[in-house]
Amino acid sequence: MKALKGACIFGQSGGPTSVINASAAGVFMEALKQDAITEIYGAEHGIKGILEEKLFDIRKEDIHELELLKNTPSSILGSVRYKLRPVSVDNTDYKKILEVFKKYNVRYFFYNGGNDSMDTCNKISKYLQSQKYD
Numbered sequence: 001m002k003a004l005k006g007a008c009i010f011g012q013s014g015g016p017t018s019v020i021n022a023s024a025a026g027v028f029m030e031a032l033k034q035d036a037i038t039e040i041y042g043a044e045h046g047i048k049g050i051l052e053e054k055l056f057d058i059r060k061e062d063i064h065e066l067e068l069l070k071n072t073p074s075s076i077l078g079s080v081r082y083k084l085r086p087v088s089v090d091n092t093d094y095k096k097i098l099e100v101f102k103k104y105n106v107r108y109f110f111y112n113g114g115n116d117s118m119d120t121c122n123k124i125s126k127y128l129q130s131q132k133y134d
Helices: 020-033 047-051 063-072 093-105 113-130
Strands: 006-012 038-044 055-056 107-111
Touching: 006 020, 006 047, 020 038, 020 063, 020 107, 047 055, 047 093, 063 113, 093 113, 107 113
Parallel strands: 006 038, 006 107
Antiparallel strands: 038 055
């Protein structure tokens, strides 16, 4: 199977932990090595950053600064506690996420957090599948 070529977005949500920035560093450093990943974005305040198109271009950051994230406390991108409503109740956020993903050719989405974050990922994944977006 051929890898999809496109951008990736990384977001943080929930309570900051001692490893949330280390996870961000790992994603960013590995994404920089991947030929299939054309752009790397950090979403300011998680899913809200995607909805508001507040994205940081991680490729513009100094590689040594990214390495420092491994030992940096807090949430470098900012966190959020925003729960997507079920798509059957209100699909507005989902449509906007798809619009942003298409605009930036996002093919890889990484979201770090707890149970609500995984719920967000699941909802987005199901919606994107229903829209035939890889």
